[in-house]
Amino acid sequence: MRHTISVLVENKFGVLARIAGLFSARGYNIASLAVSETMDPAISYMTIVVEVKDEKILEQIKKQLNKLIDVVTITDFTKKEHIDRELVLVKVDYSSKDKARLENILSKHVAKLIQHKSDVAIIEAVGEQAQIKQLLDDLNKFGIKELVRTGRIAITK
Amino acid sequence: MKMTGSQILIESLKREGVEFIFGYPGGQVLPIFDKIYDAHFLKFILTRHEQGAAHAADGYARATGKVGVCMATSGPGATNLTTGIANAYMDSIPIVAITGQVKTFLIGNDAFQEADVTGITRPITKHNFLVKDINDLARIIREAFYIASTGRPGPVLIDIPSDIQMQEGEFIWPDKVELRSYKPTYFGHPGQIKKAAKLISQAKKPLLYIGGGVITSGAHLVLRELAEKIQAPVTWTLMGIGGFPANHKLSLGMLGMHGTGYANHAIMNADVIIAVGARFDDRVTGRIDAFAPGAKVIHIDIDPASISKNIRVDIPIVGDAKNILGELLEQIKKAPDITEWHKEVDGLKKKYPLKYKDDGKIKPQYVVEQIYEATKGDAVITTEVGQNQMWAAQWYRYDHPRTFISSGGLGTMGFGFPAAMGAKVGRPEKQVIDIAGDGSIQMNIQELGTCVANKINVKVVILNNGYLGMVRQWQELFYKKRYSQVNITSPDFVKLADSYGALGIKVTKKEDVRPAIEKALSIDNTVFVDVQVEPEENVYPMVPAGEAINKLIEGLA
Numbered sequence: 001m002r003h004t005i006s007v008l009v010e011n012k013f014g015v016l017a018r019i020a021g022l023f024s025a026r027g028y029n030i031a032s033l034a035v036s037e038t039m040d041p042a043i044s045y046m047t048i049v050v051e052v053k054d055e056k057i058l059e060q061i062k063k064q065l066n067k068l069i070d071v072v073t074i075t076d077f078t079k080k081e082h083i084d085r086e087l088v089l090v091k092v093d094y095s096s097k098d099k100a101r102l103e104n105i106l107s108k109h110v111a112k113l114i115q116h117k118s119d120v121a122i123i124e125a126v127g128e129q130a131q132i133k134q135l136l137d138d139l140n141k142f143g144i145k146e147l148v149r150t151g152r153i154a155i156t157k
Numbered sequence: 158m159k160m161t162g163s164q165i166l167i168e169s170l171k172r173e174g175v176e177f178i179f180g181y182p183g184g185q186v187l188p189i190f191d192k193i194y195d196a197h198f199l200k201f202i203l204t205r206h207e208q209g210a211a212h213a214a215d216g217y218a219r220a221t222g223k224v225g226v227c228m229a230t231s232g233p234g235a236t237n238l239t240t241g242i243a244n245a246y247m248d249s250i251p252i253v254a255i256t257g258q259v260k261t262f263l264i265g266n267d268a269f270q271e272a273d274v275t276g277i278t279r280p281i282t283k284h285n286f287l288v289k290d291i292n293d294l295a296r297i298i299r300e301a302f303y304i305a306s307t308g309r310p311g312p313v314l315i316d317i318p319s320d321i322q323m324q325e326g327e328f329i330w331p332d333k334v335e336l337r338s339y340k341p342t343y344f345g346h347p348g349q350i351k352k353a354a355k356l357i358s359q360a361k362k363p364l365l366y367i368g369g370g371v372i373t374s375g376a377h378l379v380l381r382e383l384a385e386k387i388q389a390p391v392t393w394t395l396m397g398i399g400g401f402p403a404n405h406k407l408s409l410g411m412l413g414m415h416g417t418g419y420a421n422h423a424i425m426n427a428d429v430i431i432a433v434g435a436r437f438d439d440r441v442t443g444r445i446d447a448f449a450p451g452a453k454v455i456h457i458d459i460d461p462a463s464i465s466k467n468i469r470v471d472i473p474i475v476g477d478a479k480n481i482l483g484e485l486l487e488q489i490k491k492a493p494d495i496t497e498w499h500k501e502v503d504g505l506k507k508k509y510p511l512k513y514k515d516d517g518k519i520k521p522q523y524v525v526e527q528i529y530e531a532t533k534g535d536a537v538i539t540t541e542v543g544q545n546q547m548w549a550a551q552w553y554r555y556d557h558p559r560t561f562i563s564s565g566g567l568g569t570m571g572f573g574f575p576a577a578m579g580a581k582v583g584r585p586e587k588q589v590i591d592i593a594g595d596g597s598i599q600m601n602i603q604e605l606g607t608c609v610a611n612k613i614n615v616k617v618v619i620l621n622n623g624y625l626g627m628v629r630q631w632q633e634l635f636y637k638k639r640y641s642q643v644n645i646t647s648p649d650f651v652k653l654a655d656s657y658g659a660l661g662i663k664v665t666k667k668e669d670v671r672p673a674i675e676k677a678l679s680i681d682n683t684v685f686v687d688v689q690v691e692p693e694e695n696v697y698p699m700v701p702a703g704e705a706i707n708k709l710i711e712g713l714a
Contacts, residue, residue, distance in 0.1 A: 010338060013287075014275060014276075014279075017276065017279065018279060021279050021280055022280075025280045059465065060462065060466060063461050063462035064462050066461070067460070067462055069283070069284040069304060069336065069338060069339050070338060071338055072337060
């Protein structure tokens with residue numbers, strides 16, 4: 001099962017390596033990772049999505065993270081009401097005759113066309129993981145040329 | 158006051174009360190060694206290999222409870238420390254390792270003797286630092302000692318580029334350490350302690366299972382009071398040896414893979430297990446789903462991550478063992494009625510005694526017993542790893558904390574000799590004896606030079622069986638006696654010791670064992686006692702890997 005946790009860390013060099021190293025050394029899987037600065041330049045914010053078999057492993061991950069000297073606090077979103085989002089940019093095959101079809105698909109999703117040229121269109125979407133997945137399933141029929149997506153970020157309600 | 162980085166380092170070490178550094182110089186620590194030259198409060202012990210320095214710092218820390226310090230140059234100097242650092246990490250031993258690094262502007266350039274030492278040591282240190290600004294140096298040193306010695310202790314490494322060592326900066330010693338993200342819990346939750354007290358009062362078959370945390374926190378006296386109050390038998394891990402007197406009537410000895418039969422059976426039959434500063438390691442629990450099925454578990458540990466890691470715990474209490482046991486002692490008003498349990502445990506002791514066949518040959522167990530008798534149990538014993546370690550754990554009776562020093566978690570061959578050296582430096586009034594095997598002793602034998610040069614008079618008793626004994630034992634029992642690469646030759650230890658200026662004694666007859674040990678103890682020098690023991694003696698009892706811990710192989714008909 002996937003769980004989202006956020007970790008506030010000291011904004012120092014090597015901290016990302018400490019976090020990533022802890023996961024690899026103990027055999028935990030990171031599904032996605034998003035890192036950014038916060039309003040306080042001394043602190044960074046990491047949102048980590050982990051794939052674990054059971055709650056016990058999730059507990060271990062949180063405890064082990066807490067042991068790192070540079071970790072300030074950990075929030076586990078599993079049992080908290082929260083909003084989460086991912087951002088995806090997709091390049092699809094496009095020709096003007098497809099325009100209506102593409103717009104029809106986009107209208108059903110949380111997506112917008114941000115640029116189109118003679119043969120490609122770039123689409124941006126922000127949403128929950130399930131929404132992004134549906135969009136990609138639909139766009140797949142169109143022919144996805146390239147795709148980039150961020151890790152999940154989350155905030156409590 | 159303006160100082161160079163090296164001066165700041167030395168002044169900071171002085172303020173931390175450091176008296177000894179084990180280490181080795183090199184190109185990227187020259188400015189530091191130039192200041193060590195004048196640092197008269199310090200005794201620098203030049204080892205013959207950086208690994209020896211790390212283990213010596215570790216042995217010093219274990220014998221004294223103080224932070225051990227080791228030092229090496231960049232690149233190979235630092236990488237040679239890593240086994241010792243990993244060893245200290247696994248056993249939660251406070252050491253501070255100081256390494257030189259190439260100049261800041263050369264970092265990442267594949268400079269001569271450059272290695273990414275903070276990268277390499279990240280998973281084997283409690284924390285590490287690369288000093289990039291001279292103004293951070295004093296604070297970092299202060300934090301390093303604080304982090305190493307508080308909470309669940311562990312090694313901390315400080316990597317100092319050589320240009321930082323030479324730069325000038327203002328020396329400002331912080332009054333205290335402020336780390337917003339590091340606040341160990343020392344006092345147990347009162348509600349949890351109350352629950353534990355209630356459970357203990359109702360227990361029919363309580364058992365104390367203690368680990369290294371008892372020794373780290375200095376909880377041995379209050380533990381003893383608690384055990385006596387509730388009359389619970391006490392068993393310990395390898396790291397917990399000395400946490401409770403082996404000669405006490407409630408003692409069950411060590412448990413686990415080579416624990417006593419009665420300890421292993423007792424913990425399997427207990428109804429309440431009080432785990433103190435122990436972590437339910439796989440060598441202790443054996444097959445995890447079969448471990449102590451009927452027991453409720455109270456787990457006292459300073460590291461929350463140790464709790465419910467391997468087994469499910471009913472009452473976790475996070476905090477310092479000494480504090481929590483003190484609270485628990487006050488809370489328990491009514492001692493449980495456990496007469497039946499004592500009868501059962503006495504029965505187990507009779508049924509599964511610790512034993513070996515003492516015949517005319519020199520049995521390694523006999524040698525360890527003779528060391529015990531000759532020292533009247535008053536020595537500090539270190540061990541190497543393997544059969545020697547298990548025999549030293551089983552056949553010497555430790556009544557005091559910090560008298561048994563052994564590589565528990567990492568199982569590092571070559572640990573015992575340099576660790577003995579560190580222990581002797583820290584406890585010069587004690588006899589310090591390394592119980593060694595002929596394989597392990599050859600892994601850091603170069604430290605003979607350090608011992609003789611610095612008059613660190615340790616005694617090494619080599620249980621010489623011509624084999625890598627523990628591996629041979631496993632090959633005998635589980636690989637049809639196909640002895641693959643376990644025959645090991647040794648030098649003439651007597652001549653070797655002599656060439657270093659130490660003394661060597663070779664023992665080939667049983668009746669010479671005791672006199673040789675007595676002689677070694679009486680001589681004011683480092684002594685190697687090479688005892689030619691029965692070559693294919695095995696360590697028993699033994700729980701095969703992956704079996705329940707009451708499924709013991711006894712080995713004797």
